Amino acid sequence: xxxxxxxxxxxxxxxxxxxxxxxxxxxxxxxxxxxxxxxxxxxxxxxxxxxxxxxxxxxxxxxxxxxxxxxxxxxxxxxxxxxxxxxxxxxxxxxxxxxxxxxxxxxxxxxxxxxxxxxxxxxxxxxxxxxxxxxxxxxxxxxxxxxxxxxxxxxxxxxxxxxxxxxxxxxxxxxxxxxxxxxxxxxxxxxxxxxxxxxxxxxxxxxxxxxxxxxxxxxxxxxxxxxxxxxxxxxxxxxxxxxxxxxxxxxxxxxxxxxxxxxxxxxxxxxxxxxxxxxxxxx
Amino acid sequence: xxxxxxxxxxxxxxxxxxxxxxxxxxxxxxxxxxxxxxxxxxxxxxxxxxxxxxxxxxxxxxxxxxxxxxxxxxxxxxxxxxxxxxxxxxxxxxxxxxxxxxxxxxxxxxxxxxxxxxxxxxxxxxxxxxxxxxxxxxxxxxxxxxxxxxxxxxxxxxxxxxxxxxxxxxxxxxxxxxxxxxxxxxxxxxxxxxxxxxxxxxxxxxxxxxxxxxxxxxxxxxxxxxxxxxxxxxxxxxxxxxxxxxxxxxxxxxxxxxxxxxxxxxxxxxxxxxxxxxxxxxxxxxxxxxxxxxxxxxxxxxxxxxxxxxxxxxxxxxxxxxxxxxxxxxxxxxxxxxxxxxxx
Numbered sequence: 001x002x003x004x005x006x007x008x009x010x011x012x013x014x015x016x017x018x019x020x021x022x023x024x025x026x027x028x029x030x031x032x033x034x035x036x037x038x039x040x041x042x043x044x045x046x047x048x049x050x051x052x053x054x055x056x057x058x059x060x061x062x063x064x065x066x067x068x069x070x071x072x073x074x075x076x077x078x079x080x081x082x083x084x085x086x087x088x089x090x091x092x093x094x095x096x097x098x099x100x101x102x103x104x105x106x107x108x109x110x111x112x113x114x115x116x117x118x119x120x121x122x123x124x125x126x127x128x129x130x131x132x133x134x135x136x137x138x139x140x141x142x143x144x145x146x147x148x149x150x151x152x153x154x155x156x157x158x159x160x161x162x163x164x165x166x167x168x169x170x171x172x173x174x175x176x177x178x179x180x181x182x183x184x185x186x187x188x189x190x191x192x193x194x195x196x197x198x199x200x201x202x203x204x205x206x207x208x209x210x211x212x213x214x215x216x217x218x219x220x221x222x223x224x225x226x227x228x229x230x231x232x233x234x235x236x237x238x239x240x241x242x243x244x245x246x247x248x249x250x251x252x253x254x255x256x257x258x259x260x261x262x263x264x265x266x267x268x269x270x271x272x273x274x275x276x277x278x279x280x281x282x283x
Numbered sequence: 284x285x286x287x288x289x290x291x292x293x294x295x296x297x298x299x300x301x302x303x304x305x306x307x308x309x310x311x312x313x314x315x316x317x318x319x320x321x322x323x324x325x326x327x328x329x330x331x332x333x334x335x336x337x338x339x340x341x342x343x344x345x346x347x348x349x350x351x352x353x354x355x356x357x358x359x360x361x362x363x364x365x366x367x368x369x370x371x372x373x374x375x376x377x378x379x380x381x382x383x384x385x386x387x388x389x390x391x392x393x394x395x396x397x398x399x400x401x402x403x404x405x406x407x408x409x410x411x412x413x414x415x416x417x418x419x420x421x422x423x424x425x426x427x428x429x430x431x432x433x434x435x436x437x438x439x440x441x442x443x444x445x446x447x448x449x450x451x452x453x454x455x456x457x458x459x460x461x462x463x464x465x466x467x468x469x470x471x472x473x474x475x476x477x478x479x480x481x482x483x484x485x486x487x488x489x490x491x492x493x494x495x496x497x498x499x500x501x502x503x504x505x506x507x508x509x510x511x512x513x514x515x516x517x518x519x520x521x522x523x524x525x526x527x528x529x530x531x532x533x534x535x536x537x538x539x540x541x542x543x544x545x546x547x548x549x550x551x552x553x554x555x556x557x558x559x560x561x562x563x564x565x566x567x568x569x570x571x572x573x574x575x576x577x578x579x580x581x582x583x584x585x586x587x588x589x590x591x592x593x594x595x596x597x598x599x600x601x602x603x604x605x606x607x608x609x610x611x612x613x614x615x616x617x618x619x620x621x622x623x624x625x626x627x
Contacts, residue, residue: 028402076589083596085402086335090547090592093540097585105578212536216413219406254421261410261417268399268407 002130002138004245005238006203009141010196012237014214015221016148016230017192023228024165024185026085027077030092032193033215034099039065039194040201040210041103044112054117058140058198065194066187073186078179096215104208111207137199144195145234151188152230161185165228193218213257220260223267239263289468289555296461300454308569309453315565316460317522318538322545322557323467324514329543330552331475332507333487334400338392338408340539341415342512345388346381346519347529348419348426351435353377354524359425374438374524381520382513389512393505409536416534431530438524456525463521464558467514472554474510483507484552540588548591550598559599 014036021029039061047057076091118132152158163171164181172178197210204210221240225232240260247259303309325339356371396407419426426432438459474480482503486493494500523529541564549560567587571580595602 022402028405079593087592087596089335089402089405090543091589093543094585094588094592097537097540097588098582101578101581101585105576105582216409220410223403223406252421255417258414258417261414264410265395265407265414268403269395 002128002134004241006134006138006141006200007244008238008241009138009145010200010237011217011221011240012145012234013141013148013192013196013199014218015225015233015237016145017189017196018218019222019225019228019230019233020152020161020185020192021189022222024161025077025182026088027186028085028089028092028219029189030089030215031072031095031099032189032218033211033213034096034103035065035069035190035193035211036197036214036218037103037206037208037211038068038099039197040114040206041107041112041197042194043198043201044107044114044206047114048112054202058195061198062191062195065198066191068194069187069190070183072190073183077182077186081182096211100208100211103211107208109208111205113205114202116202134203137203140199141196144192148188148192149230157181157184217257217260220264223264292558293461293465297458300457306453309457311565311569313453313456313460313525314522315561316457316464317518317525318541318545318565319558319561320460320463320467320518320521321515321538322542322549322561323464323471324511324518325542326546326551326553326557327471327474327507327511327514329546330550330556331480331487332483332504334397334504334507335405335543336408336508337405337536337539337543338410338412339511339515339542340534340536341392341408341412342385342389342515343519343522343538344412344415344419344529344531344533346385346516347523347533348432348519349384349516350374350377350381350520351432351523351529352425353380354436355432355434357425374436378438378517378520378524381516383516385516385519386509386513389508389510390505392512393508394501397501397504397508409539412534412536412539416531419531419534426531429530431528432523433528435523435527435529437527438521460521460525463517467517468554468558470510470514475554479503479506544588544591546598548595548598550600550602553598553600556598556600563599 014032017035018029018032021027021032042061042064043057046052046060047054052060072095076095077088080088080091116133118136122129122131123135150158152161160171160176160181161184163174163176164178164185168178171181193214197214201210217240221233221236223236224239225234225236240263243259243263244256248256299312300309303312321339321343324342325336328334328336328339352369353372354374354377356369358366358368360366392408392411396404396411399407420428422428423430437456475483482493482498485496486498486500486503490500519533522533545560545564546557547560548563549556549558567584568580571583575583
């Protein structure tokens with residue numbers, strides 16, 4: 001149960017990042033899972049190898065995800081502005097292959113673990129016991145989700161992003177700097193993915209394959225929640241975590257990862273607009 | 284001259300086993316050929332109907348497993364204690380059943396997933412492939428899971444009056460694969476130059492216009508999916524009987540990516556494109572393995588992919604055709620005509 005909430009909250013982070021990029025830029029970001037893995041590796045790098053404070057490492061990893069996202073946007077996506085969705089998709093698949101194998105090349109195939117400053121003894125409340133680390137991860141993820149909401153709904157940048165989502169050309173006419181919005185969107189989306197990785201990495205282990213399935217899971221979450229809907233992505237994250245736990249518990253643990261794909265297929269066949277999309281808008 | 288180009292290419296390739304003695308290079312030719320068949324089948328969907336299916340490896344893998352299981356036999360207990368026992372059948376039957384089963388899967392997947400388009404279609408097809416991969420990984424009783432199906436027999440063919448052929452050696456496998464490549468080339472060529480092919484291109488260029496002139500879009504898309512899946516299944520079957528061992532890794536997403544990049548590099552919507560692209564990408568590992576580790580090869584591969592999309596988005600074959608100023612006929616209808624600039 002607690003496991004489900006932790007997974008759900010980090011899945012929601014992944015999903016929100018992807019839904020922003022997909023919704024605003026119309027880019028199917030196959031490298032999203034690799035940014036997630038990047039976040040996890042960065043925490044490992046800063047906290048374990050450089051010996052920084054754990055919480056500071058988390059912040060640095062999120063910031064690094066943001067910078068990497070901006071870099072990808074400027075180098076790979078900006079020149080292809082206006083290209084159709086299949087073309088950018090191929091570029092992002094190329095980026096995914098490069099990033100994944102670079103991780104494998106640099107860090108090797110062996111999984112790494114990140115130690116944390118939290119006490120080993122779990123927190124016991126009545127019949128429940130939960131480790132401090134997991135509790136922290138859950139609340140940190142919730143805080144980041146809330147921050148994303150605030151950013152989109154309450155700030156000037158968020159308003160410009162919402163306007164771009166609704167109608168790019170009109171937004172540009174109203175003086176919105178579309179290039180800057182795209183770059184901001186991709187960096188924010190990337191940093192959310194990196195944050196999810198940075199938070200989950202210490203809970204499990206960090207391995208080069210972790211990004212593989214994360215991209216597809218993020219797609220599942222976005223499709224569940226409806227394109228461009230942040231609220232939908234949040235709920236979608238929890239639904240996916242729930243479905244996976246149920247699938248692992250009642251069918252077979254080997255089919256845990258199949259649940260996301262089955263959900264995608266079912267949702268797209270029966271309700272292609274997603275479960276929570278009222279209309280195509282963001283926020 | 285242009286008319287004879289495919290024949291010249293075929294003859295040149297057919298001579299390869301006569302002068303090439305290096306088994307490693309011959310092996311590279313055979314596996315490349317198998318992937319070329321798969322890439323050609325993908326091109327039918329991607330190049331001619333314009334639908335990017337990133338789950339194409341599912342049909343390849345289904346073909347491989349069907350063919351292997353039919354020729355190895357299996358003994359499986361289904362839900363409710365219902366038991367299915369299958370005695371090994373001749374291998375050529377497995378080959379045809381692989382085409383049939385993959386084609387059928389293509390029909391079902393096509394029927395279901397052509398309800399959505401664009402990014403959604405891509406994601407449904409990936410999901411399908413991943414589900415099939417997880418089934419192959421977890422249904423250990425049938426597929427041996429990660430332990431792999433081993434000692435798959437080579438394809439054998441008994442022809443009345445001609446004797447008994449056994450595709451065991453690399454040479455014979457080379458000719459078998461070359462034959463399948465040529466046959467797929469002819470089948471796809473005939474299809475795309477027919478009324479059906481023109482309908483497919485019409486709906487790629489402008490779907491609503493195609494619908495308005497009475498083209499039954501879903502029917503043609505599903506037809507393309509069935510033919511495409513069937514050919515991919517044939518490629519999968521060749522793969523299984525050539526390598527004699529398959530595991531759930533045949534369903535890896537990277538194989539689909541390989542097929543896609545072969546098609547894009549060569550030129551989507553051209554008959555020769557997947558062959559040209561396939562030869563290039565089939566032999567990159569051969570060249571690269573001398574100086575790079577596998578990870579480094581993949582990194583190069585990824586950069587190469589990005590570069591191709593940046594520099595030659597239409598692919599090599601159309602670029603060459605443009606360079607020499609040659610015309611339409613060899614390329615199939617409207618395959619690579621410059622599309623009208625879409626406004627986003």
